[in-house]
Amino acid sequence: MTVPTVQHTEGKKDVTFRVFRFNPQVDSKPYFDDYTIPVEKGITVLRSLNYIKEHIDGSVSFRAFCQAGICGSCGMRVNGLSQLACTTQVWDVLAKSREPGIIKVEPLRNLPLIKDLIVDMDPLVDKMKHYSNWVDSTMPEAEMGKKEFLISEAEFLRYDKATDCILCASCVSECSILRANKDYVSPAVLLKSYRMSVDSRDSLHEQRLAELVKDHGVWDCTHCYRCQESCVKSIPIMDAIHGIREDAIESRGMKDTSGSKHAEAFMIDIEKKGKLVEATLPIRTNGVIWTLQNLLPMAVKMIMKRRTPPPPPLVKSAKGIKIFREMFREMTEHVKQDHKSHKN
Amino acid sequence: MKPFDIVIVGGGGAGLYAAMEAMKTNPALNIAVLSKVYPNRSHTSAAQGGANAALANKAKDDTVEMHIFDTIKGSDYLADQDAVDVLCSEAPKIIRELENIGTPWSRLEDNTIAQRPFGGAGRPRCCYCSDKTGHTILQTLYEQCLKKGVQFFNEYFALNLSVSGSRSNGLIAMNMKSGKVEAFPAKTVIFATGGYAKMYWNRSSNAAGNTGDGQAIAYRAGIPMKDMEFVQFHPTGLRKSGLLVTEGARGEGGYLLNKDGERFMARYAPEKMELGPRDLVSRSLETEILEGRGFDSPAGKYLHLDLTHLGADLIKSRLPQIREMSMNFEGVDPIEEPIPVRPTAHYSMGGIDTDNQTRTVMDGIYAAGECGCVSVHGANRLGGNSLLDILVFGRIAGRTAAEEAGKFTPGTISEAEIAGQWDEIRSGMHASGHYERYGELREELGQTLALNVGIFREASLLKKGIADIAELKERAKKLRIFDTSDVFNTNLMQVLELKNMLDLAETVAAGAHARQESRGSHTRIDFPVRDDANWHKHTLATQVKGKVTLGEKPVTMGRYELQERTY
Known part of the structure; x- marks a missing residue:
């Protein structure tokens, strides 16, 4: 499908968006639709999708909210790589595109597909719950609001970067372990677990760690670094994963798990x-x-x-x-x- | 179906705090949180600056009293002084409470919560976490709600209240994943759906979903809206998207230039230049554009925010986010080229009229955060007070609803009513003959609002705006929904959001037309001064028989007498 009135001004390129389509109500299997639109420099993949939805095909479905790289709604695979559509420049993608003039847009991997580019985030939320991804404060509820914990800038810096995570699930989509095992804890949840465990206000360290060293947990990671490479906020996720492992071996003495024994043998x-x-x-x-x-x-x-x-x-x-x-x-x-x- | 004790609509800071507090107040209650996005996506995450609280960590002589005065003065004396009392007195406690449950605040050398100066504040009292304060508060609240086992209905789009006479039976909402319309019979409903500034569309810094759903639902149910004409504009939004370039860019020495390369602020604020107050700088940019000294582009007229003279090192070290945003959303690297900017609608001071306990006029219905209007911001909100507002009044809403839920016995929501809603929202799917397109109407709404109900307002412009909105509302009846499926129909959701914005746009324009004075964010060219004798009062907008009807409400005064607002 092409827009009927293509006005070519300078600095515009015709770009074909090859969009993954699947509507569970009518489709037995997914397929791709091509939409060709003129795109000028400075336009993001999300703006292009918005244009397609508004002018060519209103049924193309994707999530978008803040449109500014903050909320994490529009995670999708653009030419195979998981990223935020709202911060991805069309011209940048074109420059690296294997097929000239074509940008392939697909849903994130490793999460159940709902429709077109929309995947179900519930499994990720369930894992956050399973691994207690929250601070369980050492302060009793009745005492709250009366005084601050005194926390050094050095401690703040230990979890500062990890709190940048916007749960866009790009790392989840790129994770090579999740492709083989859907029950794997997943990089984002490891990152959050680490963030909680280095927080001195938290009282759940031991319990959380005990869960993390079980099957499908922290020892299943194979250090492929794809999570870290795809992180839209450039968070060193592998540092967090290593941090949990070191924590498990060194300070917690959990040498009875096969993961820690494996590492020790190495x-x-x-x-x-x-x-x-x-x-x-x-x-x-x-x-x-x-x-x-x-x-x-x-x-x-x-x-x-x-x-x-x-x-x-x-x-x-x-x-x-x-x-x-x-x-x-x-x-x-x-x-x-x-x-x-x-x-x- | 057994009614819920509390249904909270919206999962941002206000909604999540309400849920947490309600569970704390009475753990036996059956509470649901509905959100059209996963709660961690909510627009609270976009607030960078911080939250004000007179902790006196940074300035030892800061007091709650000073915070109260700054807020009242900032509001151009339209805020209710007893409400501001609540906001500022609760502030230190709530910031500490957030700290106690794990919010990662930046720290001072003595290991207390860090604070920094902010516009309109006499002391550095803005508590922050780098430039991601809202994001970290939202994450913390979401984590705590998961810990407490709050019942979430994620990706549910609220449609309407079910009302019998003057009583609410609960909420009707669409489950996005299935497309089904479902009933949520409820003793109490708390609206916490955020603001409505997105009606200015690409002239707004807001998320695409800040479409005022909660206010529109309440408005249609006959609940009055308060002070809707007050919309805050930020001077430097990006041209194409309206996204915000923070004040820091000018703080570091950036210039505002017109198409002749002139630093035009010399004409409006010769001393402060680019660092004048937000409303003044916004008006200056708008004047340049109106008088033909802006640049032209298909995306509209704009001016330049020039950082090139600051050098690559400074831009990279101190303004990395701004550089990233300019490159991502304008394709412009500010090290090499000026950033195209223009004023952008940023915050809605108005909202659902509530008392200090967040109660609306309808039994069992509450509103909090940007969605409600207590009012603590009056005619102009101070930076750092919006996060505080959602926390303080989110918590009050949760507690009040939990305490009062037992008083109400809702009627039933009939199958016929649910079926009626289903038919109504989907009517645009089988449009025949002439039809309207969502994108076009939304664009026209944003245009007419920016032009006629924007920074500069005037009787004839406002009349044009009101007429345009009425015409758009008529045309919206013919809106075509191109996606006819049930599962995750975002096309349908967009159309419903647009209709909500149209309902509210009517109240914004009507209020702006009626208010014959200039106060805070509301600037009338034909009435350039504040008129306390006639207009020191709140505007109420109520829908009566499908039409907007204006009323008024006195401002609650207290210790502070009316004064001229100068800085």
Whole structure:
């Protein structure tokens, strides 16, 4: 579909928006509609969608509210990348577009589809509830409003950046774990959990953490960094995830979870040899019984195909291991110092 | 269906605080919060500056009394002094309470809540969290409501009150996800749906959804609106979107230039130049445009806010947000080019008429925040008082409704009434013959309001505005809804929002036409001075037989006598 009266002034480009369409009432499966409109410099994807809705097809459905990058309503995938439609410049996207002149607009991934570009946010809210994403104040309700907690600027700065999160769910959409496991806690909820746990006013640290180290929790993250790369507010989400993990291992002593054991095994191997001893990793992470029950068939197959990792005695130390160990020790020391200063 | 004890319409700061307080007051009550967006999306999140409270953390000699006086003077003496008393006296307690439940306030060196100076305030009493105060308050309140297990009905669009005689039976709303029209029989209803300044559309800094839904519903139910003609304009909105470029840009030394490259503020405020008071600077920009010294563009006339002389380093370090916004929404990098700006409708002082306990004239109906008008802002709101308003009166609304819910026994909402609403809202789906388009009508409404009911008002302009709005209301009956589906019909929602704005636009224009004086944000070219003898009173606008009928209400005075407002 093309607008009938295209007036070409200078500085305008014809852009085709390839919009994901799905109306559960009539469509058995999704499809794409193409809308070609003239777009000048400075126009955002959201303004283009508004134009399409108002002038070409009123049934194109998407959410939008503040239109200024503050409320987080218009998260969607533009040419494959999850972002806010209201802060995304059409010309910038065009410059990187694989198909010239075409911008593909799709709903966020990893959340149930409702219609066209609208997905259901309820699963995210449910997870916020499950992981107690709130401050449970140490102050009794009857005492509230009488005096302030005294909080240092240093403590404020610890959660300042995390409170920038607008729950647009771009990170949720980009998360590689969520694609495989819908029950995974999700990056935004980890970020919020971290924000609560470093707040000295909160009394739920232990309970929240106990929940976070269970299945589908903080140890399921594989550090792909896609959440952080797609964050529309440039929040270092991975720092928060690492923060929760360090918290779990160092200060909480929760060494009984497979996630923390896995991380610990990594640390020991890297310190000793500068590389992984993969053959025994499952045993050290999940124990002998679990490994025999779950991985034996695969191990047999690997032996048959001669794909087994070398047994531990054959894993030689990496080159330059001495210098590496020195660096390793220095880093560990830094992390410890960091922890100390956080607690003060 | 058993009636709810309290139905709260709106999930911004006022609605969420009301919900929290109501649960605290009586945990046994059955409370529902309806919101047309997920509550964390609400427009409260857009408030950057902060909330005023005389904590005296920064200036040790600050007092509640000084806050009261600043607010009354700022209101151009139209605020009710007993209401302002409540607002300012409650302020320190409520800011501490928010702090106690986890709001991340910025901190001073002595680890207390940080405060900064703000326009019209005699002391630095604006409590803030960087430039995201509203956002963090909203997040905190939403988190606390999740913790308390508040019953949310997210993405429900409120349609109307069900009224029998002079009594409310509850609310009728559309579930966006299913498209179904549902009844919420309720002993009490609290409206907390925010402001109506979006009726100026792309001449407004507001979110697309600030369409005055709560006020329009109350207005149609016969509840009076108060002081609707008072709409605050901010001097520097972005040309295309109306989004706000904060005062900080001028504070750092930005120039306002007309098309001749002249720093025109020299003509209006030779001493303060770009840093004159908000209403004066807005009027100056508007004058330049009206007298033909603005730039022309398809998106309308505009002026330049020039930061280029400040240098890349300063812009990057002190005005990063403004730079980001200019690039995102105008495609202009202020390091290299001036930002196109013009005044933008920013805040609605008027709203549903309430008493100090947020009660309206209808039993069991309450209103709080920008949606209501107590009045604490009078003819002009001070920066930092809007967040405070939603917190203080949101809480009062929650408590009052919780205490009074037991007094009311609502009647039933019949199936026929629900079916009637369903048919009515969907009538535009099978329009035949000539029809109107949503985008065009909305554009025309914004245009006529900006031109005729804007910064400068005058009898003949206002008459034109009133006529235009009446014509648009007529044409709106033929509005076509192109999306005929039930599931998440945003096209239908837009049309309903536009109709709400049209209902309220009528009251804004009528009030502005009637008020023959200039006070606060309301500037009449034909009546340029404040007229206390005839106009020191509130305007009431009530819908009688489908027509706007004006009335009045005295201003409650107190310790402070009328004075000229000079700064």
